[in-house]
Amino acid sequence: xxxxxxxxxxxxxxxxxxxxxxxxxxxxxxxxxxxxxxxxxxxxxxxxxxxxxxxxxxxxxxxxxxxxxxxxxxxxxxxxxxxxxxxxxxxxxxxxxxxxxxxxxxxxxxxxxxxxxxxxxxxxxxxxxxxx
Numbered sequence: 001x002x003x004x005x006x007x008x009x010x011x012x013x014x015x016x017x018x019x020x021x022x023x024x025x026x027x028x029x030x031x032x033x034x035x036x037x038x039x040x041x042x043x044x045x046x047x048x049x050x051x052x053x054x055x056x057x058x059x060x061x062x063x064x065x066x067x068x069x070x071x072x073x074x075x076x077x078x079x080x081x082x083x084x085x086x087x088x089x090x091x092x093x094x095x096x097x098x099x100x101x102x103x104x105x106x107x108x109x110x111x112x113x114x115x116x117x118x119x120x121x122x123x124x125x126x127x128x129x130x131x132x
Contacts, residue, residue: 021049
């Protein structure tokens with residue numbers, strides 16, 4: 001067993017996930033600028049996305065360290081997305097002050113949970129490969 005587990009799709013998936021979050025955060029911020037309700041919190045998904053992009057770059061040099069960092073950032077980001085989702089009932093009733101914030105938080109949560117799921121699956125596959 002001299003070869004290493006280098007065929008991991010996780011660095012590429014990390015870059016894709018980070019890019020999507022930058023788009024969600026940037027789009028949400030631009031939308032809030034257009035509607036005169038700009039607030040820096042609209043950029044939170046973009047900040048998480050940038051952290052994932054940096055982690056993906058680290059994963060190209062050290063796969064395990066980079067992906068562990070990326071999954072930690074994704075977990076923290078996913079947990080942080082639950083707070084804006086508290087306004088879902090108001091959004092559905094059409095009474096929410098910033099509906100774009102709830103929608104961006106939901107999209108970000110879905111992206112991050114999918115990334116976390118795929119990351120855990122990748123770690124389990126790597127462990128099975130290592131033990132075989």
